[in-house]
Amino acid sequence: MNTSEKTTEETIQQGIVVKKTLGKYTVRSADSRSIVCTLIGNLSKRLMFSIADPSSMPKRVLEVKELDTVDPVAVGDRVSMLLAADGTGTITEIAPRRNKLSRPATDGGRHYKKSGPREQVIVANLDQIVVVLPAANPTPSWDLLDRHLATAEASDIPALICFTKADLLTADLSHEIELYRQIGYQVILTSAVSGLGIDELKAALQTRVSVLWGKSGVGKTTLLNAVEPGLGLRVKAVNDHNREGRHTTTHLELFDLSFGGGVVDTPGQRAFKIWNEIDDFAQLLPEMRGYIGRCKFGLDCTHTREPGCAIKSAVSTGAITSRRYESFLGMKDYFGSW
Numbered sequence: 400m401n402t403s404e405k406t407t408e409e410t411i412q413q414g415i416v417v418k419k420t421l422g423k424y425t426v427r428s429a430d431s432r433s434i435v436c437t438l439i440g441n442l443s444k445r446l447m448f449s450i451a452d453p454s455s456m457p458k459r460v461l462e463v464k465e466l467d468t469v470d471p472v473a474v475g476d477r478v479s480m481l482l483a484a485d486g487t488g489t490i491t492e493i494a495p496r497r498n499k500l501s502r503p504a505t506d507g508g509r510h511y512k513k514s515g516p517r518e519q520v521i522v523a524n525l526d527q528i529v530v531v532l533p534a535a536n537p538t539p540s541w542d543l544l545d546r547h548l549a550t551a552e553a554s555d556i557p558a559l560i561c562f563t564k565a566d567l568l569t570a571d572l573s574h575e576i577e578l579y580r581q582i583g584y585q586v587i588l589t590s591a592v593s594g595l596g597i598d599e600l601k602a603a604l605q606t607r608v609s610v611l612w613g614k615s616g617v618g619k620t621t622l623l624n625a626v627e628p629g630l631g632l633r634v635k636a637v638n639d640h641n642r643e644g645r646h647t648t649t650h651l652e653l654f655d656l657s658f659g660g661g662v663v664d665t666p667g668q669r670a671f672k673i674w675n676e677i678d679d680f681a682q683l684l685p686e687m688r689g690y691i692g693r694c695k696f697g698l699d700c701t702h703t704r705e706p707g708c709a710i711k712s713a714v715s716t717g718a719i720t721s722r723r724y725e726s727f728l729g730m731k732d733y734f735g736s737w
């Protein structure tokens with residue numbers, strides 16, 4: 400159905416999905432209004448056309464299939480919507496995505512097909528992923544950081560690293576920070592209490608669309624409140640600090656920044672399985688990538704026990720740190736299968 404033919408031009412608007420809750424999508428229009436939308440019926444199904452390219456003629460629907468995704472709309476999607484007189488809208492079209500952060504859906508039965516899980520797109524059209532982890536209290540988990548960075552690499556979205564709670568720092572992190580900088584990641588050390596690094600973070604966020612990514616309680620929302628005080632978002636009460644499994648932020652939301660750009664705050668995430676199929680996890684560690692194909696067994700090398708492995712040899716000379724190599728070894732198990 401081509402809705403634009405049936406309606407006047409004023410009733411169709413473009414916008415960006417900023418929030419989702421149970422079948423309702425909040426879309427920010429170009430004139431900064433928030434419009435609560437539902438989804439037009441045919442976008443919830445996959446229409447199989449008589450020829451491969453549905454944009455060319457003839458457009459005859461042969462079959463209607465269930466979607467391969469949990470929800471066809473994600474926060475960050477650019478959509479067209481049809482506005483009703485009561486101020487609500489209907490999403491009629493989703494623009495092709497520039498990129499997406501996806502995971503295999505974890506909700507077992509309903510969404511789990513024989514061929515494997517369905518795709519769950521968490522956020523679409525990102526300029527960068529800000530991996531957030533505490534500098535202290537608790538001490539940073541380097542394995543988790545490496546998995547988050549690997550997920551960003553697998554999604555082909557640039558990542559930067561943001562440490563929080565620098566005011567609680569007791570150990571010296573400069574060695575680790577330098578390691579990640581040498582790999583090529585920007586690293587920002589922040590404290591919402593002292594204000595350290597907040598200007599640097601603002602500069603990194605400006606004019607870009609970013610997502611704050613990290614475990615519950617690391618201080619993502621606190622950080623967003625620090626860069627944009629007007630938002631006044633709810634954060635975890637101080638006496639709730641060490642209570643695991645309690646998410647203070649309960650849904651994803653894209654916020655506009657007054658200095659330009661947008662940030663998606665997320666409920667805390669453990670590292671999840673990577674959606675894309677990965678041939679060699681060394682591809683996901685930038686400092687290892689250049690060695691792929693240079694091992695004695697070429698692309699068949701798993702970089703574990705083989706003789707003449709270029710990656711293991713780089714670990715022995717220190718060109719690749721053994722800690723990152725350990726992370727790499729863990730990734731196969733962690734990400735390997737669903």
Ligand SMILES: Nc1nc2c(ncn2[C@@H]2O[C@H](COP(=O)(O)OP(=O)(O)OP(=O)(O)O)[C@@H](O)[C@H]2O)c(=O)[nH]1
Pocket residue numbers: 563564565566567589590591592614615616617618619620621622633634635636637638640645646647648649665666667668
């Ligand atoms: N000392 C100190 N505490 C901080 C800092 N940043 C955050 N916190 C505290 O850490 C706790 C968790 O902060 P939140 O911002 O709610 O964490 P979150 O990552 O948004 O958590 P979820 O929404 O559950 O994913 C709060 O009690 C904050 O006060 C900081 O820079 N220094």
Ligand SMILES: [Mg+2]
Pocket residue numbers: 619620621634647648664665666667
């Ligand atoms: Mg939060």
Ligand SMILES: [Zn+2]
Pocket residue numbers: 694700701702703705707708709710711
């Ligand atoms: Zn190898």
